[in-house]
Amino acid sequence: MEHLIHSRVRNIEISGIRKFFNMVADRPNLISLTIGQPDFPTPEHVKEAGKEAISNNFTTYTHNAGFVDVRQAACQFVYDKYGLQYNEQEIIVTIGASQAIDVAFRTILEEGVEVILPGPVYPGYEPIIRMCGAKPVYVDTRSTGFRLTAELVAPHINERTRCIVLPYPSNPTGATLSEQELVKLAALLKDKPIWILSDEIYSELVYDGVHRSIASWLRDQTIVINGLSKSHSMTGWRIGFLFAPEFLTKHMLKVHQYSVSCASSVSQKAALAALTVGKNDADDMRKQYKARMEYAYERLVGMGLAVEKPTGAFYLFPSIQSFGQSSFDFALDLVDKAGVAVVPGSAFSSYGEGYVRLSYAYSFETLKEGLDRMEQYIQQKR
Known part of the structure; x- marks a missing residue:
């Protein structure tokens, strides 16, 4: 019966991130530096708001949006953080940023049709x-x-x-776009029949200055994806936001409605606390x-690895080209010989x-511990 499954579904693969994590997760004494999940607990006031939502019976359907x-x-x-102006008709609360991208x-x-993406890029698109x-x-984009x-x-x-997809701050590289770079992109794309999907899930994790969105210049062409997973350590609450002009959100709402009806009512009440009391x-x-x-950057540089210094998110993307191995073989060897993933x-x-x-x-x-092991491994390879 497998031949009756849609060919496009058969031909896609599980994310390489999860595939490798699942492959090595059961190794004993493993230090894993793989998953992009905040290690901070969800703030207490957010958790309390979720508990209150359950106690107050906010456990039914909400408006689809x-x-x-x-x-x-x-x-x-x-608006307060990035100067973006939207109203309640121009946003859909989604089940994480992933569902917002899908919608x-x-x-x-x-x-x-074609979609332009930077390479390397998060594999979810x-x-x-x-x-x-x-x-x-x-x-x-390596140059x-x-x-x-x-x-x-x-x-x-x-x-x-x-x-065109603009996923900045970037997973996996930690790169961000400057205001000057955004202005040039806006000038290039203005009045062209091209949408911009601006995935800004890491917008609160910009290290120098304030995050800027291309929606500040091309509002009617831009779909902004955001959410609370990274900013408020709420990955499991599954709350994302999809911002766009009303003429577009009214159509996206149809896709969202027939997919999930609405985001979790309890998680939405927790999100309200995150966005207000927990704004910062x-x-x-x-x-x-x-x-x-x-x-971590200084440690990698000290190991002799070429690496761009991140300006956002929480990833480093060092080059291992000098070792003459594929990235998969290098990573698997690092697990086998150093216990680091x-x-x-x-x-x-x-x-x-x-x-x-x-x-x-x-x-x-x-x-x-992970970088100590990695350094010893690299010293032995040289």
Whole structure:
């Protein structure tokens, strides 16, 4: 019966991140620096709001787009933080940012169109693009510090281009786009029949300055994806936000409605506390991530590895090309001989080959032990 499964579903694979994590997770005494999950607990006031929601019987369906007060609070949050102006008709509360991406692509893509993505990039976009019958077009960003610039994008635009993905701050590289780079991209794309999907889930984890969104310049062409997983350590609560002009959200809401009806009512009430009382919850986390980043970056440089210094998110993406191994073989050998797990760069498109991703969303103790083992392994290889 397997031959009756949709060919596009048969041909996609489980995320390379999870595939490698699952492969090595049962190894004894393993230090894993693989998963991009905050190691901080969800803030107490957020957890209390979730408990109160259960006690007060907020356990039924909500409006398909989410509770009005949650949508209003999310709009106020992105206005206060990033100067983005949306109203409650221009936002959908989704089941994490992942579902927001799915809804957006299924609304705007169709057979034969193309989507431009930076390479390397988070692997969650391509499978959805392909299931929509569209084609992912990767742009090599290795020469620009992993930033998708206007100069790189321009040669890839044609009559089939339907969307450009801007996933910044970046998973897996930690790169961000400067205001000048965003202005140039906006000038290139203005008035072209091209959507921009701006995945800003790491927007609260920018280390120098304030996060800027291309929606500040191209509001009517931009779909902004955000959520609370990374900013408020709420990965399991599954709350994402999809912002777009009302003429677009009214169509995306149909896709969302027939997919999930609505996001969890209890999680939405917890989200309300995160967006209001906990508006600045990310500040302390960001300081700690930056300190960890500086430590891990200096350690990798000290090992002789070429690595771009991150300006956001919580990942480092060092090159391992000098060892003459594929990223998968290097990562598997590192597990076998040093007991440290990182993610092979090939999980992030062919342009990630020759790199590995290391998450520093771990305690200093874990980072030190993992990097000590990694350093010993690299010294033995040389």
